[in-house]
Amino acid sequence: MGNFQNICLVGMMGAGKTTVGRQLAKRLGRRFVDADHEIEARTGVRIPTIFEIEGEAGFRRREAEAIDALTREHGLVLATGGGAVLDPSNRRRLKASGLVVYLRVLPLLLYERTRHDRNRPLLQVADPLARLEELFAQRDPLYREVADVVIDTSSGGIGSLVRRVELELRKRCEP
């Protein structure tokens, strides 16, 4: 893994992409960018507002633009939103821009982590656990398809996860 390449984190809502990505970037001395934050900075509104006004389709268009711009940069730790892998062009761009790490977490734990958070419009439904199970079934194959590294993260805290990701990345640097 060269310094030139990006490290891209993919996985479900609540997998820890944003939290782990920020800490990983600090440890590696890299710049951290979260695609959702980039979309919010570009539009000047929060993600739920984009969903309210433009629907999911509008959000996905903005997400694709952000992924396109960010994957042209170098040396980033890039946290994506959970649905970024749905678009084949996003997958191609992420893969071409560097190393893709899938933080794999099962739906029940994702539910525990996201249940009190109102900032994920797709989970504002009567049965968010069932929604997470559906999304997991649909997306797990796509995360696996795009990933260079799959890290099962259903146990351990954030600090140990950051170190595990770092270890996996270092393995890739060895000849």
Ligand SMILES: Nc1ncnc2c1ncn2[C@@H]1O[C@H](COP(=O)(O)OP(=O)(O)O)[C@@H](O)[C@H]1O
């Ligand atoms: N490995 C972990 N152990 C415990 N809590 C975690 C872990 N990863 C993430 N969290 C918590 O889960 C929530 C969602 O994390 P976040 O980084 O926003 O996920 P994502 O960006 O993948 O949706 C946050 O409250 C975060 O602190």
Ligand SMILES: O=C(O)C1=C[C@@H](OP(=O)(O)O)[C@@H](O)[C@H](O)C1
């Ligand atoms: O899974 C998804 O489709 C989404 C995940 C969110 O990001 P996180 O994965 O960081 O929660 C955000 O992009 C949006 O609410 C849609």
Ligand SMILES: [Mg+2]
């Ligand atoms: Mg996030």
